[in-house]
Amino acid sequence: MNYSSNSNNILAIGCHPDDIEFGCGGTLLKYAEKGYNIYLLILTMGDVGGERWIRRKEQEESAKLINVKKVFWGNFSDTDLPSTRTIISLIEDVINETDPHSILINYFDDTHQDHRTAAEAAISATRFVREVLFYEVPSSKNFQPDIFVDIRDVLDKKLDLLSTHASQINRTRVKDLTILESARSCANFRGYQGRVKYAEGFKALRILKEIHNCEYADARDNVLRGGIAFNTSN
Numbered sequence: 001m002n003y004s005s006n007s008n009n010i011l012a013i014g015c016h017p018d019d020i021e022f023g024c025g026g027t028l029l030k031y032a033e034k035g036y037n038i039y040l041l042i043l044t045m046g047d048v049g050g051e052r053w054i055r056r057k058e059q060e061e062s063a064k065l066i067n068v069k070k071v072f073w074g075n076f077s078d079t080d081l082p083s084t085r086t087i088i089s090l091i092e093d094v095i096n097e098t099d100p101h102s103i104l105i106n107y108f109d110d111t112h113q114d115h116r117t118a119a120e121a122a123i124s125a126t127r128f129v130r131e132v133l134f135y136e137v138p139s140s141k142n143f144q145p146d147i148f149v150d151i152r153d154v155l156d157k158k159l160d161l162l163s164t165h166a167s168q169i170n171r172t173r174v175k176d177l178t179i180l181e182s183a184r185s186c187a188n189f190r191g192y193q194g195r196v197k198y199a200e201g202f203k204a205l206r207i208l209k210e211i212h213n214c215e216y217a218d219a220r221d222n223v224l225r226g227g228i229a230f231n232t233s234n
């Protein structure tokens with residue numbers, strides 16, 4: 001098996017409805033604006049945190065705002081994801097169908113067992129994908145991002161995505177704190193680290209770098225043709 005093709009497809013994987021929006025909603029909005037094809041895989045319906053049908057409906061509404069091509073549902077039991085082997089097979093199937101060049105997934109160090117299990121499964125399932133990034137959610141631990149995406153121009157839209165998950169806005173288990181305030185603060189902190197006002201932070205499992213033509217190549221060639229460049233012949 002070779003590395004996946006360099007397609008314009010992006011696959012975001014989340015354990016529960018709203019994981020993706022918190023962790024990488026801004027990044028997906030920017031990808032979609034640039035013409036990329038966005039696919040989501042949600043492993044559970046999040047039915048421990050609310051009615052199944054409501055959470056599915058909220059997720060589908062959010063996906064529409066991102067202009068997602070297709071939402072895949074794992075239909076696993078919330079808080080009780082099965083063995084990693086079962087999830088690996090599912091993720092591999094979705095990868096084969098969507099051929100993503102980049103995958104975004106929950107981080108493996110997390111207080112929630114579903115997030116840990118999904119991340120471990122994804123590490124195996126994505127072994128031939130050229131770019132795999134972990135995103136953070138409020139239950140992530142020891143998350144030290146080294147990749148930042150500037151989301152200043154889509155922060156309000158990201159909060160709109162989270163607002164579609166109306167059943168979850170006040171389920172932070174912290175008095176007087178909404179998920180919207182939490183997301184804005186997180187974006188502000190990651191932005192400061194990334195040297196912009198608002199950002200999303202990521203940890204890479206893998207990035208296969210490509211070396212593109214130097215953007216100054218044309219200007220350099222013009223200089224060379226003009227005869228004012230350095231002489232390398234000696």
Ligand SMILES: [Zn+2]
Binds near residue numbers: 016112
């Ligand atoms: Zn979750």
